[in-house]
Amino acid sequence: xxxxxxxxxxxxxxxxxxxxxxxxxxxxxxxxxxxxxxxxxxxxxxxxxxxxxxxxxxxxxxxxxxxxxxxxxxxxxxxxxxxxxxxxxxxxxxxxxxxxxxxxxxxxxxxxxxxxxxxxxxxxxxxxxxxxxxxxxxxxxxxxxxxxxxxxxxxxxxxxxxxxxx
Numbered sequence: 001x002x003x004x005x006x007x008x009x010x011x012x013x014x015x016x017x018x019x020x021x022x023x024x025x026x027x028x029x030x031x032x033x034x035x036x037x038x039x040x041x042x043x044x045x046x047x048x049x050x051x052x053x054x055x056x057x058x059x060x061x062x063x064x065x066x067x068x069x070x071x072x073x074x075x076x077x078x079x080x081x082x083x084x085x086x087x088x089x090x091x092x093x094x095x096x097x098x099x100x101x102x103x104x105x106x107x108x109x110x111x112x113x114x115x116x117x118x119x120x121x122x123x124x125x126x127x128x129x130x131x132x133x134x135x136x137x138x139x140x141x142x143x144x145x146x147x148x149x150x151x152x153x154x155x156x157x158x159x160x161x162x163x164x165x166x
Contacts, residue, residue, distance in 0.1 A: 056079050093111060
């Protein structure tokens with residue numbers, strides 16, 4: 001993507017991480033719902049399936065919608081289910097190994113950490129899954145954090161005797 005301004009780049013990374021965190025929360029909700037329905041396997045499958053195909057849904061995943069990001073193919077056009085599945089394999093893998101008792105959380109955070117290092121450490125701002133699927137994540141024209149805030153200046157001094165606050 002190559003965002004030139006550092007504040008825009010930080011905002012972009014924050015939005016991507018927040019969007020993926022929201023998607024992981026939705027997958028965890030599917031996991032919990034499966035547990036409540038009496039099937040651990042059903043919850044794991046439904047959470048993993050959501051993570052894999054979420055970016056291919058019309059309008060993108062819930063996390064992408066909330067952060068105003070969209071996944072586009074490098075060749076142009078919206079992300080399809082196939083590209084969504086390929087690009088989210090590392091995250092779905094992290095979600096599944098997170099279910100392993102005792103060491104799962106550590107392994108999950110390790111995989112997600114590698115994904116984050118790939119995102120921050122490349123000039124193209126791609127995760128490993130973006131490189132595999134040939135996709136880009138783009139913002140939808142929102143102002144970066146701290147930008148476009150009007151400066152109204154200091155309030156004018158009231159004229160003595162007129163328009164004085166009580």
